[in-house]
Amino acid sequence: MEFQLNEEQKMWRDVVHNFCQKEVAPRAAQTDHEAKTPMDIIKKMAPIGLLGLPVPEEDDGPGLDYVSIAIAIEELGRACGSTALSIAAHSGLGLNPIIRWGTAEQKAKYIPQLMSGDYLGSLALTEPSAGSDLVNGVKTKAVLDGDTWVINGSKAWITNPSFSSFITTLCRTDENARTRGFSMIIVEVDREGLIISPPEKKMGLKGSPTNMLSYDNVRVPKENLLGEEGRGLHQALATLDVGRITIGAMAVGLAFGKPIGQHQSIQNKIADMATLVEASRLLVYQSAWLKGNDKPFTTQAAMAKLFASEASEKAAFEAIQIHGGYGYSPEYPVERIYRDQRLLSIGEGTNEILRMVIGRKVLAGE
Numbered sequence: 513m514e515f516q517l518n519e520e521q522k523m524w525r526d527v528v529h530n531f532c533q534k535e536v537a538p539r540a541a542q543t544d545h546e547a548k549t550p551m552d553i554i555k556k557m558a559p560i561g562l563l564g565l566p567v568p569e570e571d572d573g574p575g576l577d578y579v580s581i582a583i584a585i586e587e588l589g590r591a592c593g594s595t596a597l598s599i600a601a602h603s604g605l606g607l608n609p610i611i612r613w614g615t616a617e618q619k620a621k622y623i624p625q626l627m628s629g630d631y632l633g634s635l636a637l638t639e640p641s642a643g644s645d646l647v648n649g650v651k652t653k654a655v656l657d658g659d660t661w662v663i664n665g666s667k668a669w670i671t672n673p674s675f676s677s678f679i680t681t682l683c684r685t686d687e688n689a690r691t692r693g694f695s696m697i698i699v700e701v702d703r704e705g706l707i708i709s710p711p712e713k714k715m716g717l718k719g720s721p722t723n724m725l726s727y728d729n730v731r732v733p734k735e736n737l738l739g740e741e742g743r744g745l746h747q748a749l750a751t752l753d754v755g756r757i758t759i760g761a762m763a764v765g766l767a768f769g770k771p772i773g774q775h776q777s778i779q780n781k782i783a784d785m786a787t788l789v790e791a792s793r794l795l796v797y798q799s800a801w802l803k804g805n806d807k808p809f810t811t812q813a814a815m816a817k818l819f820a821s822e823a824s825e826k827a828a829f830e831a832i833q834i835h836g837g838y839g840y841s842p843e844y845p846v847e848r849i850y851r852d853q854r855l856l857s858i859g860e861g862t863n864e865i866l867r868m869v870i871g872r873k874v875l876a877g878e
C-alpha cells in the first residue's frame with residue numbers, strides 16, 4: 513500500500529497551501545465578522561485551478577485526481593471555513609452535476625462561467641420541509657408547458673445562489689412516480705419569478721452565503737433539463753456521495769490547530785487531536801482514491817465525512833479548552849473554527865443519515 517502523496521500531489525499541496533496562507537487565511541476573521549463572501553480573493557483562485565477542481569482536461573479544467581481535490585479543500589478549510597464551504601459547494605454541488613450530466617452545449621456555456629471567478633456554483637435540493645427525506649418532502653414542481661418548464665416552489669439553506677449565474681434545481685416532474693419522479697433543471701438567476709432572499713444569519717461559516725429561494729411560475733426552456741428526465745433524485749444522491757469526500761476534507765482542514773502549552777494533560781489532548789486528524793485524513797484520502805479509481809466509494813465517503821466531522825468537533829472543542837478563557841474570545845481563531853465546523857455533521861447528509869447509510873451497506877455485506 514502506498515500512503516504517500518506523489519510528487520504532483522505534493523507540488524499541488526504547496527501551491528494551494530501558499531495561496532491559502534497568503535490570501536485566504538489573513539482575511540478569515542474579517543470574512544466571519546463582516547459575514548461577507550471574499551469574492552475578490554475567490555477571483556484570484558481562477559488562474560491556479562481552484563475554481564475548476566473537478567473539471568477534466570477535456571473540458572479545459574486542471575484535470576486533478578480526487579486526492580488532489582481533497583487536498584485543496586483541506587487547505588482551504590485550514591485557512592477559512594467560510595471560503596472552504598463556498599468552494600466545496602461550488603465544486604461539488606455546482607460543477608459536478610454539469611460535468612457529469614450536462615450536454616455539450618450546457619458544459620460549453622456553464623463550465624467557463626464557473627471557472628472564471630465571476631460566479632459560484634449552486635445546487636438547490638433542500639426545502640423548508642425537505643432535508644434528509646427528499647423523496648417524501650420535495651414539493652417544488654416543474655410542469656412542461658409546450659417547450660417550457662414552469663417551476664413553482666421554494667428551496668431553503670442553499671449555498672452560493674447570490675453569487676451564481678444559474679441554480680441547478682431539484683424538481684418533482686412526475687407526481688405519480690416515486691423515486692423516478694424528480695428531475696434536475698438549470699434555472700438562470702435572471703429568470704422572472706425567481707427570488708433569492710437575503711442571506712440567512714448563521715452560527716458560523718458566516719462568509720459563505722446561504723439563502724432561501726422561491727420560484728413563482730419561473731419559466732425556463734425545455735433544454736434546461738440536466739440529464740435524463742426522472743433521474744433527478746439519483747443525480748442528487750450521487751452528487752452528495754462525492755460531496756461527502758470534500759466535506760470530510762474540510763473537516764480535516766478545520767481540525768488543524770496550533771496547540772499551546774506544556775502541561776501533561778494538554779499534551780494528551782494534543783495527542784488525541786493529532787490522532788483524530790490523521791485518522792480522518794486517511795479516511796478522506798482513501799475515499800478520494802476509490803472515487804478517482806472508479807471503485808465503489810459510497811460507504812467510505814460516508815465514513816470519512818462522519819468520522820472527520822465528529823473528529824473536527826472534538827478537536828475544536830479541545831482547542832478552545834487549551835486556550836482557556838482566550839479560546840472563548842473572537843480574538844483567537846479557535847472560537848470561529850468551533851462555530852464553523854458545526855455545520856459539517858449536518859450538511860450533505862446528517863451524521864444520523866450517514867450512520868444509516870453505513871449500517872445498511874455493512875449489513876448487506878458491501
Ligand SMILES: Cc1cc2nc3c(=O)[nH]c(=O)nc-3n(C[C@H](O)[C@H](O)[C@H](O)COP(=O)(O)OP(=O)(O)OC[C@H]3O[C@@H](n4cnc5c(N)ncnc54)[C@H](O)[C@@H]3O)c2cc1C
Pocket residue numbers: 601605635636637638641642643644645668669670671672714717722855858859860861862863864865
Ligand atoms: C450552512 C448550510 C448550507 C447548506 N447548503 C445547502 C445547499 O447548498 N444545497 C442544499 O440543497 N441544501 C443545503 N443545506 C441543507 C442541508 O443539506 C440540510 O440542512 C440537511 O440535509 C438536513 O436537512 P434538514 O435541515 O431538513 O434536517 P432534517 O432532515 O429535518 O433533520 C433534522 C434531524 O432529524 C434527523 N433525522 C432526519 N431523518 C432521520 C431518520 N430517518 N433517522 C434518524 N434521524 C433522522 C437528522 O439527522 C437531524 O438530526 C445547507 C444547510 C446549511 C445549514
